Amino acid sequence: MGDIKRQKMDTGNPLEGLTPRAVSAKQVDGVMEGTNNPFNGQEFTSQYKSILQGRKQLPVFNQMQEFYDIFNKNQMMVMIGETGSGKTTQIPQYVAYSDFAHTKGKMIACTQPRRVAAMSVAKRVADEMDVSLGEQVGYSIRFEDLTTPGTTFLKYMTDGMLLREAMNDNTLSRYSTIILDEAHERTLATDILMGLLKEIVPRRPDLKLVVMSATLDALKFQNYFNNAPLLKVPGRTFPVETYYTEEPETDYVESAIRTVLMIHQAEDPGDILVFLTGSEEIEDACRKIKLEGDELERNYKGAVGPLLVVPLYSSLPPQQQTRIFNDAPEPRQPGGAPGRKVVVSTNIAETSLTIDGIVYVVDPGFSKQKVYNPRIRVESLLPTPISKASAQQRAGRAGRTRPGKCFRLYTENDFVSQLQEQTYPEILRCNLANTVLELKKLGINDLVHFDYMDPPAPETVMRALELLNYLGAFDDEGNLTPLGAIMAEFPLDPQLAKMLIVSPEFKCSNEILSLAAMLSVPNVFLRPESQRKEADDAKAQFTHPDGDHLTLLNVFHAFKANNGDGNWAWNNYLSHRALISADNVRLQLKRTMERFNLDLISTAFEDKHYYTNIRKAVVCGYFMQAAHREGAKGNTYLTIKDQQVVSLHPSTGLDTSPEFVVYNEFALTTKNFLRTVSAVKPEWLLSLGGEYFNLRTFQDGPLKRALMHAAEKRAGKKDDKKKRGGK
DNA sequence: GAGCACTGC
Numbered sequence: 246m247g248d249i250k251r252q253k254m255d256t257g258n259p260l261e262g263l264t265p266r267a268v269s270a271k272q273v274d275g276v277m278e279g280t281n282n283p284f285n286g287q288e289f290t291s292q293y294k295s296i297l298q299g300r301k302q303l304p305v306f307n308q309m310q311e312f313y314d315i316f317n318k319n320q321m322m323v324m325i326g327e328t329g330s331g332k333t334t335q336i337p338q339y340v341a342y343s344d345f346a347h348t349k350g351k352m353i354a355c356t357q358p359r360r361v362a363a364m365s366v367a368k369r370v371a372d373e374m375d376v377s378l379g380e381q382v383g384y385s386i387r388f389e390d391l392t393t394p395g396t397t398f399l400k401y402m403t404d405g406m407l408l409r410e411a412m413n414d415n416t417l418s419r420y421s422t423i424i425l426d427e428a429h430e431r432t433l434a435t436d437i438l439m440g441l442l443k444e445i446v447p448r449r450p451d452l453k454l455v456v457m458s459a460t461l462d463a464l465k466f467q468n469y470f471n472n473a474p475l476l477k478v479p480g481r482t483f484p485v486e487t488y489y490t491e492e493p494e495t496d497y498v499e500s501a502i503r504t505v506l507m508i509h510q511a512e513d514p515g516d517i518l519v520f521l522t523g524s525e526e527i528e529d530a531c532r533k534i535k536l537e538g539d540e541l542e543r544n545y546k547g548a549v550g551p552l553l554v555v556p557l558y559s560s561l562p563p564q565q566q567t568r569i570f571n572d573a574p575e576p577r578q579p580g581g582a583p584g585r586k587v588v589v590s591t592n593i594a595e596t597s598l599t600i601d602g603i604v605y606v607v608d609p610g611f612s613k614q615k616v617y618n619p620r621i622r623v624e625s626l627l628p629t630p631i632s633k634a635s636a637q638q639r640a641g642r643a644g645r646t647r648p649g650k651c652f653r654l655y656t657e658n659d660f661v662s663q664l665q666e667q668t669y670p671e672i673l674r675c676n677l678a679n680t681v682l683e684l685k686k687l688g689i690n691d692l693v694h695f696d697y698m699d700p701p702a703p704e705t706v707m708r709a710l711e712l713l714n715y716l717g718a719f720d721d722e723g724n725l726t727p728l729g730a731i732m733a734e735f736p737l738d739p740q741l742a743k744m745l746i747v748s749p750e751f752k753c754s755n756e757i758l759s760l761a762a763m764l765s766v767p768n769v770f771l772r773p774e775s776q777r778k779e780a781d782d783a784k785a786q787f788t789h790p791d792g793d794h795l796t797l798l799n800v801f802h803a804f805k806a807n808n809g810d811g812n813w814a815w816n817n818y819l820s821h822r823a824l825i826s827a828d829n830v831r832l833q834l835k836r837t838m839e840r841f842n843l844d845l846i847s848t849a850f851e852d853k854h855y856y857t858n859i860r861k862a863v864v865c866g867y868f869m870q871a872a873h874r875e876g877a878k879g880n881t882y883l884t885i886k887d888q889q890v891v892s893l894h895p896s897t898g899l900d901t902s903p904e905f906v907v908y909n910e911f912a913l914t915t916k917n918f919l920r921t922v923s924a925v926k927p928e929w930l931l932s933l934g935g936e937y938f939n940l941r942t943f944q945d946g947p948l949k950r951a952l953m954h955a956a957e958k959r960a961g962k963k964d965d966k967k968k969r970g971g972k
Numbered sequence: 973g974a975g976c977a978c979t980g981c
Contacts, residue, residue: 359979387981405980434980524976560976592977613977626977671979679981736981768976833981880973895973914975 259283265345266317270310273342284347284374284381284398293375300373303331305478312339312476320446321454321473323466327480328641332457333357333426334370337399340455341374344421347381347398351421356404358432359597360386367391367401374399387736388829404434411438412686412733416445422453428466429458429634430596431670431698433680440696441687443470460634462667469698483644485606489657497609498526500654502533504607508652509538509585510549515604515649516573516586518594518642522613522628524558527589531556534587542577550574550582557590557598560767562822569600595638599645606643608636609654610664617675619704621887624676625913632668636660672701678739681709682718685725686733715869715937716743731841735834737761744866745834749844751858751865756798756847758838760859762831763797764909764921769823770896780818788898792923794863794909795856796898801827861933864925867907868934872919873948874904882906882919885948886937894918904951905930927955 259276260283277297282289300306305326315322316339326332337355346353357363367384376382383392385402392400404425411417423442428435442454456466456473463475494500501519508517521527531554538552551574557566574584588600592612614629631639636653643649653660672680681692689695692706713719716739718729725733732742741761748757763769772780787803789795804824807813814821838845848855872882872891879902880892893899894912903924910920931938931952940956943949 403980409981430979432979522977558976559978595978597978615977628977683981772975892973894975896975912975916974918974920975
C-alpha cells in the first residue's frame with residue numbers, strides 16, 4: 246500500500262497527501278513550486294514560474310499561513326486588505342488549494358461589483374495558475390459566461406450575477422466557498438448577498454464565506470457576521486501628502502482650476518487628476534484650464550510647459566476615453582519645461598478606472614449621488630459632499646507609481662468634523678421595488694425583519710410593496726404571485742417586466758421587447774452643444790406624435806433596418822454604443838420570454854391598432870406613473886395621486902399637450918420634469934390600472950371628474966356592445 | 973424649452 250501511495254505522489258497529483266481544509270502554507274508553497282500543475286496535470290510553464298516569483302512579493306503572501314489558520318477553522322471570516330495587497334488575485338487561489346473544490350464538483354466564487362474587474366482579474370488569475378481562461382478559471386457576467394461546467398472551479402463574477410443564481414438555487418449549492426470582494430463598496434447586490442449568506446451559512450455547514458473589504462471599518466463587518474475572525478493585510482502604495490485650504494471655497498470649480506494651474510507652475514513633473522461632479526462641469530473646466538494654461542505658456546516662454554487636458558466620464562465615447570492613457574506632451578523645445586497631463590474626471594476615476602502616472606490629485610470634495618424620496622417616489626441625483634473614505638480613496642490615486650500630493654479644496658476642520666465616515670450604502674439611497682421583488686423570489690418572506698447590515702427606511706420598503714401589489718406581483722397578503730415569480734426572472738424594473746409579460750395579450754410582444762430594451766440603456770439621442778439644431782432635426786424624423794415610447798421604437802426599427810450601421814447612427818445623432826447595447830439586451834429578454842413560453846407576436850404594421858396596442862401595453866406597466874394636465878391647455882401637469890406639479894421635458898416629441906400621459910422617468914433638475922412620455926386615454930388607465938384607479942380612492946376635483954366621465958363613456962360603449970351583441 | 977455620478981441583472 247505504502248509503495249502505491251508513494252508512486253502516486255511521484256507521478257500523480259501533487260495535491261495527494263494534503264487534507265482538504267487542513268492544508269498549511271508550507272504544503273501549498275511546495276505544490277506551487279512543484280513541477281506539475283495539480284489542476285490540469287500538465288507541467289508548469291516557465292511563464293508560470295516567473296509570475297510566481299512576483300506573486301511571492303505581494304504583502305498577502307507573507308500571511309498565507311495566517312489565512313489558513315483562520316480559514317480552515319472557521320466558516321466565516323473577514324479580510325481587510327488595502328490597495329496593492331494582492332487579496333483579489335491571491336486569496337481565491339489559496340482557497341482553491343484548501344477547498345479541493347475541483348474534486349467535489351463544487352466551485353469557488355469571487356464576486357466583484359464591476360464587470361471589467363471580474364473579466365480582467367479572471368484573466369490574470371488564469372495566467373497565474375497556468376490554465377486557460379474559461380477552463381479551470383473563468384468568469385461570469387451579464388451577456389457572457391466564460392466557464393466550463395464540470396471543469397471550472399474558480400469563478401470570478403459580478404455580485405449581481407451571483408444574486409441571480411441564488412434566485413434559482415436558494416442555498417447556492419454549487420459553491421464550496423463564496424468570497425465577497427470589495428464589500429466596502431456596499432453595492433445593492435453585495436448588501437443583499439451578505440444578508441442572504443448570513444441566512445444560508447447555518448443551513449450549509451460545508452459552505453465557507455470570506456468577506457473582503459478595503460476599509461478600516463472591519464468591526465462593522467465582523468459584528469454583522471457573528472464576530473467572525475479578522476485577517477488584516479497591509480497595502481502597498483506610496484505615501485501621499487495631503488494639503489487643505491485655509492478657508493472654505495465658495496466656487497469649487499474655479500478653485501480646482503486655480504489649483505491645477507498652481508501645480509503646473511510650481512510642482513515637479515507628474516500628471517494631475519481632478520475630481521468634478523458631472524460632464525458639463527468637466528467640459529467647462531477643461532476648456533478653461535486649456536485656455537489659461539496656453540496663456541501661461543506664452544507668458545513664461547520656456548519656463549512653463551504645455552498642458553494636455555483630458556475629460557473623463559462614462560458617457561464619453563470609448564475612443565475619447567482612451568485619451569486618458571496618452572502621455573504628457575513633450576517640452577516645446579529641447580530643454581524646455583516638461584509638459585503635463587491633466588485628467589478632469591467624475592467619480593469613475595475613484596474606483597472603476599486606474600490611470601498610471603498620476604502624482605497630484607485635486608479633490609473639491611463633491612460627487613453626484615443618488616437620493617430617493619419615498620414620499621413622492623422620486624429618485625434624483627444631487628451633488629453631495631463625499632465621505633472620508635471616499636476622500637482617502639481619491640488621495641490614494643496620487644500614490645500608485647510614486648509618492649504624490651493631494652490638494653483638498655476644503656479645510657482640515659471640515660474634513661474632520663463635517664464629512665461622514667463612509668458613503669451611505671446604496672440600499673439607503675434608492676428605490677427598492679426591484680430589490681424587494683428579488684428578495685421574495687429568494688425566499689425571504691419577512692422583508693421587514695430581514696437581517697440587513699443597514700436596514701432601509703420602512704417607508705421605502707412600503708412603497709416597493711405597494712407598487713408590486715398594484716402590478717400584481719404580490720397578492721394582498723404580500724405573497725409572490727405566479728406573475729411576480731416570472732417578473733423577477735427578467736433583468737428589468739418591475740414596471741418594464743410587467744409591460745413585457747402582458748404584451749402578448751396586446752399582440753405586440755416583439756415591439757415591447759424592443760421598447761423595453763431601449764428603455765434599459767442610456768439615452769440614445771446625442772445632442773452636441775455646437776449642433777443642437779441638426780441633432781433635433783435628425784430626431785424629428787423618428788418622432789411619433791403620440792409619444793416618446795413610440796419614437797424610441799421607431800429609432801430601434803430604423804437602426805435594425807439599417808443593419809445596425811454605425812455611420813447611419815452617427816449621421817442621425819444617435820449613440821451607436823447605446824443602440825448596440827439595446828440590441829443585446831433585447832436578445833437576452835427574448836430568451837427569457839421563450840423560457841416562459843410567452844408568445845413573440847406582432848400585428849401587421851398597417852393594422853390601425855398597431856401603435857395603440859403598444860401604448861396599452863405600456864399602460865399595464867406604467868399606470869402608476871401617470872399625470873393629468875392642469876387646466877385646458879399648456880405644459881403643466883399634476884402627477885396622479887401624489888399631486889406633484891410637473892412639466893413635460895423639453896426633449897419630448899409630444900406637442901399636443903394631451904390630457905393624460907404616462908411617463909418613464911420623473912427627473913428633478915431645474916424643475917420637475919417628466920421624461921419619455923406618451924399620450925394615453927383615461928379609459929385605458931381605468932381598465933388596465935386595476936385597483937390603483939378605483940375611483941372611490943380619488944379626491945373630488947378635475948381629475949376625478951375627467952376619470953368619471955371616461956368611466957361613463959366606457960360603460961356606455963359596453964352597453965352598446967351588449968345591445969349589438971345581444972341581437 | 974433642457975441635461976446625463978457610477979454600477980449591476
